[in-house]
Amino acid sequence: MRTKEPKQLGERRVIVRKQAQNPLVMVSYHVPESRHADNAALQVFDAIMTAGRSSRLYRALVDQGQVAFEVSAELDDAIDPSQWVCNISVKPGSSTETAEKALYAEVKRISDTGVTPAELSKARNQLLASLYRQFKTIAGKANLLGRAEIYYGDWRMVNQFAASLEKVTAADVQRVANLYFTETNRTVAVLVPEEKGGAK
Secondary structure, three states: OOOOOOOOOOOEEEEEEEOOOOOEEEEEEEEOOOOOOOHHHHHHHHHHHHOOOOOHHHHHHHHOOOOEEEEEEEOOOOOOOEEEEEEEEEOOOOOHHHHHHHHHHHHHHHHHHOOOHHHHHHHHHHHHHHHHHHOOOHHHHHHHHHHHHHHHOOHHHHHHHHHHHHOOOHHHHHHHHHHHOOHHHEEEEEEEEOOOOOOO
């Protein structure tokens, strides 16, 4: 028996206070399983947001914003509905609230105005390059075949990965941003560092 989590009706938030060097922010949005038709567009969204130093979140939080040491995201293959999880390592002296607002601002920019042709092309190229690199070795091919069978339902789907990414349009990316990356669909976890003994 497999169950499906009910639709989230509002933002969930947790604050953890413990010994740590830097504040951390983790923001998670519910997304569909890998077999879903929106998966390719979500992969492109993920690449535009976090792939490389020219990505939106790196520029907004690390390069120009100077609020974070590092920003990354995870969009793993999944049999069941999953999550897009963004992790932000906040610099001392910067606030977790500022880091959060910067993330939400970039999401809103895509929701409101979409992405540029250059961003779309770069993201597709990054994803395709990563895919083709895996074809170079026997282990890489085996991994792709196994992923296709387990997460996409048929090993033959490996032959469709590239075509599905190339079909993603700017309108697709904007649509999934509006559909999944909403306030009510997210959970936020904040790590607040404390000195030994519980003192702030």
